[in-house]
Amino acid sequence: METVSTNLSFGGTQGVYTHQSTSTGTQMTFAVFVPPQAATQSCPVVWYLSGLTCSHANVMDKGEYRRKAAELGLIIVCPDTSPRGDDVANDESWQMGQGAGFYVDATQEPWSKHFQMYSYITQELPALIAENFPADMSRQGITGHSMGGHGALTIALKNPDTFKSCSAFAPITNPSTAEWSKGALTTYLGADQAAWADYDAVRLIEKGAKFPALLVDQGAADNFFDGCNPHALQSACVDTDIALTLRLQEGYDHSYFFISTFMDDHLTWHADRLSK
């Protein structure tokens, strides 16, 4: 792991790091905020998975998480959204390829060579974080935005023993049916939709996946509202033990102006569930 940059911010350290990933076979960049409390104790970790077209930098620049994370003593990890590089498969569409990994392990050529983001996020990067940061890996939460909200929900539902808390901002709840995600799932996983179920929050819940509680904020004025489909998640959670708090935020859109507005609430949600 190499350090790209570190900056003191809100009494903690905002760092950017790179490493050679065995999962993706590429150099991967990620951001970590370490709060001031980490000087004397290991701290819980909240993962933030970003949306389509984003890298680690969007939420680091515009997410406004540091003030609250410094107050609550949370480490915030912000991975990239896909492998990148001249020799990495790509697509002209912003909805697949570089910047659009969808947090899946691709099975289809040529994508499967590098697009192993599920393994990267759930196995390789956590091991690197545990080794290099003052992180209490027994206390992890996960959140994300849009495609990253999809990532957060599906990863939490499949790993409820690893993650003690989960939330999402305008997540793609049912990517198997949404127009802006079906193409990527077909490309990465093949045309057989049975293979998609493992990367679809609504379908995972319908198949019995459990999680104690979910917080989802969704802008009511979001241009991508239909593609996010919060009501599909709501329907799926009915008659399950999953306590879904779904908040439709009047007038809010899909941007970081929306995300930053509700970031404090999400970090508080995670801290409440990650305190010892």
Add this chain to the structure above:
Amino acid sequence: METVSTNLSFGGTQGVYTHQSTSTGTQMTFAVFVPPQAATQSCPVVWYLSGLTCSHANVMDKGEYRRKAAELGLIIVCPDTSPRGDDVANDESWQMGQGAGFYVDATQEPWSKHFQMYSYITQELPALIAENFPADMSRQGITGHSMGGHGALTIALKNPDTFKSCSAFAPITNPSTAEWSKGALTTYLGADQAAWADYDAVRLIEKGAKFPALLVDQGAADNFFDGCNPHALQSACVDTDIALTLRLQEGYDHSYFFISTFMDDHLTWHADRLSK
């Protein structure tokens, strides 16, 4: 004035606007945040002037001012740092030309044609704000970063009846003597340093300019510390009626990671002085 974009954020509206400026003879872009309180009352205005290389967008994206401004009921205006365009004079250096207007009215060719940022910021844009936003122009404060901190200090010192509050983040306090600003002053104002005094906070104070109180935060680990020269400002304020609060922030650098950390303090400083 044309609206480029508006986004709901923290209950207020973050907008970006353009207009044809008579001061600069160019299309100018600026950002305005209108807090929720403006729905029922006119609100005080805090101007944020940005630093070298920046546009209106840097602080809008990374300054983290909206949460506190929404709480305090402040309109935040973020102008661009210079005229821009293919027919606008420019320079290869990042320290002069487009993105580096230094908030002066240039007197030297070819710069004087468009680089009239002092007039733009103190006359034309305030009139546009007064006309188009629910702003109480009898309650204005001004702040800024680096070159923009220089702008905030010099504009406040020359217009103490217009501005009731002033603060700055790592301002260039004495641009007549700093290596990174002498070139721009020579270019815009000519080699005679007498003409620079009107755009130099330290020299303005030495010549008797007054202001009730100034808040200045300066990162102690700032790579541009010498060019900011906070101690020159401190020395100039000795034996004057200017109450300078100068805070050297250990470990902080020149970036928006520094600015965002102390933004709340600055907005509170302004709100305290702009309340009726």
